[in-house]
Amino acid sequence: MKMDKLYIIHLDEDTQLACHQDKTLLENLEAHKVEVHFHCREGFCGACRTKLLDGQVEYITDPLAYIDDDEILPCCCKAKSDLKIKLS
Template sequence: MSSKDNLFVITVGDHPAFPYQSDDTVLECLEKHNIEVHFHCREGFCGACRTTMLSGDVEYTTDPLAYIDDDEILPCCCTAKSDLHLKLGN
C-alpha cells in the first residue's frame, strides 16, 4: 500500500470527524468538508491559516516560512501522517 492509500480521520472542534485521504493538503480537505479556515497564500508564506493541532502528525509539502508555535500547523502546505485533532480560531 502506498502512502497515497492511507486514510486518516480529522476532527475539528465540535464538527463530526471526517475522512482525510493524503491526495490533498489539510486545508483542501477542510474546505471539501465545509470547514472555514482563514487563508491567503496557500504556500506557507503568510501564516493566515495557522491552526492549533491538539494531536496528530503532519508532513510539510513546502517548508513554511511563516512563524508557527510548536502546537500549530499551516494546513495550506501540509498533509496528514496520522489522524488529526485540530482547533480553529487561534
C-alpha cells in the same frame, strides 16, 4: 493502482472528517465545506495557522510563516496520522 490512505480529522467532540493523504489539510477541510481563513496556500502568510492538539503532519513546502510548536499551516501540510485540531 495505489490506494489513498484516509485519516480522520477531529475538529471537536462531535465533528470527524475523512482526510485524504494525497491532499493538503486545507484542501481536505475545504472539501468538507469547513471554513478556514487563508491567503497564500504556500506557507508564506500564516493566515491559516491552526492548533494541532494531537497527531502528525508532514510539510510539502517548508513554512516561512512563524508558527508555534503546537501550530501547523494546513495550506502546506498533509496528515500522517489521525489529527485533532482547533480552528480559530
